[in-house]
Amino acid sequence: MNSKKPNPAIQSRALEILQTVFGYPVFRGQQEEIIEHVASGHDALILMPTGGGKSLCYQIPALIRDGVGIVVSPLIALMQDQVDALETAGVRAAYLNSTQSYEEAFRVERAVLENELDLVYIAPERLVTSRCLNWLQKAKIALFAIDEAHCVSQWGHDFRPEYIQLSILHEHFPDVPRIALTATADRHTRDEIVSRLKLDDSRQFISSFDRPNIRYCIVEKENPRRQLLDFILSGHRGDAGIVYCLSRRKVEETVSFLTEQGISALPYHAGLGHAVRTENQARFLREDGIVMVATIAFGMGIDKPDVRFVAHLDLPKSMEGYYQETGRAGRDGNPATAWMAYGLQDVVQQRRMIDESDADFEHRKIQIGKLDALLGFCESLTCRRVRLLEYFGESSSPCGNCDTCLSPPVAKDGTKDMQKLLSTVYRVGQRFGAVHVINVLRGISSERVLQWNHNRLSTFGIGAEQSEAEWRSVLRQAIAAQYVFVDNEEYNALKLTEKARPVLKGELTVLLRPYLKPDRRRKTRLLQAASQPVLPQREQKLFERLKWWRMEIARQQNMPAYVIFQDATLREIALAKPLTEEELLQISGIGNKRLAMWGSEILKLVDEFTSSPV
Structure with a gap:
């Protein structure tokens, strides 16, 4: 572990980039310390919950250091959106993956060699090829960021075999700092990440696993699809959400059922063609109020901030899987719900899958232990958040915001x-x-x-x-x-x-x-308490007008609306009603590039609104 004094010059430059490029006034949590550490040339392992601001921990050091930051990401389908978001903020970014033509990839490679890019996203299977490594040897590399680093763990829930080969980065680029990032890793998985990526001298930054804005609710499985419908209509009508099912068939049946009930639902599973999966994912990211019904093939790295609920119609495999999947809700920090219908057959089915797997005895034993921990969480008589955080080695007090806290079961x-x-x-x-x-x-x-x-x-x-x-x-x-x-x-x-x-x-x-029979009134009370922040009536009208304007811009530019501005930024504009560029720059999420691109339109819209009669 590196022990050093902070570098004031780096800290000052990092804060300047945070404010002028990304439009945030201050760092959160350990961000400043991590950025200063990596920008100074040191390795790091970052464990930070979804929505905690992990990406800034490598983006800002890449902008501070000489050369290009190389981001290793398994999320080919999302690279375009990640690059769009960076370019919107004024960062020179690109990606390299199998969807590009030879000419497109060559242009990116040449731009890297000519120092014309700040960040490049690369899929791991491409990075480990000799051709890619030889090309990178000719470039000036600022850092390597290994995103979704838990994929390196054979005991984990998203194992990717190509990630094991990423130890070659240490061998080929010993002087380039590496930063491994994940939202979900218990002690065993963290140790494996360090070992396999040869991060033995890295400093570990472990943030709290707590996502206080997420409400955890688990119900007895009776008629799961009808229960799901009641859940959506009771508290999340018109919201974006993700529903996880264990099988492709169940995904398709659930989509048909929800569609018949007037809910905009789309399927996502490995049995669909690539074009269909890509189109459905694009619609989910770009349109409001879409419910994606999916197997666990969907979701890793999803940056959509306004997913208001994640529902499970089948039991996940482990606490890590449950935490990772539910963590895709409420990335914007606003209230969200993690809901699950759970029954005896789920337990039998998961045990069968473990027993019938090709894994060796030791691996199956670990998987059974992980499943047992999840069962204990489901059957808990006490606060669910306390049980969840205990699993990851973190102590806490009852949250007052889960089903067992809001309606305590009497043992x-x-x-x-x-x-x-x-x-x-x-x-x-x-x-x-x-x-x-x-x-x-x-x-x-x-x-x-x-x-x-x-x-x-x-x-x-x-x-x-x-x-x-x-x-x-x-x-x-x-x-x-x-x-x-x-x-x-x-x-x-x-x-x-x-x-x-x-x-x-x-x-x-x-x-x-x-045992409690399903009580719709009780369930509705729980969901109503998790409602979104309510603006005053007039400010709500301005917020809706800003959202409409954003939707039109997103449609014109063919990118997700949240890439332009997140809801939180639009809410703040609606409350503050800025009338000058200086006032607009005080809004969180507005940096210099966004101000230059859309500042005049926003100020005109706000001025017209405030000048109009009430």
Whole structure:
């Protein structure tokens, strides 16, 4: 780790760039310290939540240092938007990827050699080729930024094999600083990033994982598509959102359902042609109020700031995956919701996928541990944010802004219910799945129960007073507490673990989350509390007029509206009503280039509005 005194000259230049180029008055969190560290020529590993301002941590050092900043990014489909945003701010930027012709790529390469660019985005599979490395050897490189660095981890949720080869940057360019950035990495993944990228002497900057503007809500899965519709209509009608499904088929079915209900929904999965995926992603980024229904193939690096909700119709694979996916909501800092419908079948399905994977025993063991942590989060009786942050090694207090805080579940003594369940699993020989066990508990003489004479067991019917849904809730919590596991090698048979023994012996009291039937009124109250900032009536009219103006500019220039100005900037303009360029420059998000391009139009619009009758 490098220990050095701050460089006032670099700090002064960094602040100047922040204000004049990007239009922000002050740095946030650790940004200033990181920028000074990297601009001074040192390596760094940056862990900062989505929306925390990671990109400035390499963009500003690239502008301070001599040469071009090379950004390694797996996000080919988004490179154009990233470059558009930089050019809009007055930064000389370009990209190199497989979508370009030879002539287009050659022009970028020549511009780099002639010092005509500040930043270039390159896909990792292109960067590691001998041709690309030879070209870069001839250039003046300011730094290498390795974005989405968690992709290097074979234990992670977005593993990309080409990322492992990026250690060659250290070998070929030992004097060029490297900065690895990610929003999601536990201790194990961080250690692997450092090892594989040879960042042993780098300084690590670990920001808080907390996203306080995101509300976490998890509901019992009953009729998931109808529950999703109720969720959207209750609190997010007309909002941009992402819905994650596990399969392509479920994506298509969900899109059809939402479209029939009048919601603008688009699909995204690997089974669609490249042109369709590209077009759907472009519409999602450029248009307001689109709901993207997708597999996890969609979303990494999405810069759209006004995604108001992320919904899961299927359980993710891990806490890292859940955090990464939900983190795509509310990048602008305004309230957003992470909603999930979760049921017993999700647990069985994820365990099956782990057991049937080609991974070795050690890898499967780690994946099961990650899944168990996510199950504990879903079944938590306490603040969800506390549980989420605990997983990443961060302590916190109850947030008051998740479903368990806003409508606290009253834990019940579930020891007898758990003993009934575990006893039944044992008495059917630990050879049957959830449906059979629950039928025995409820005293249902199904064909299979009669076939095995399980209607003669002492536990037959001892849980008849509870519904199937209630027993499924108990079983889910038994799995989350690791009293029971699902053995996929024996057709999803439920089996007891050693942790079940003290429960059966009455040596351990079990507290259970009570089963609650879906309550639409309760759900609506939760969502209404997460509404967006409300402007006074007159300022709201100006805000809407500014958004309309921005939409027209975006359409003319064929770029996402947020690349021109984010909603937060337009809200601030609507409140401040600047009438001079000096006043406009005080607005966060307006730098010199944006002022030159659109300042006069904005001032004219504001002047006309303020001069008009109320």
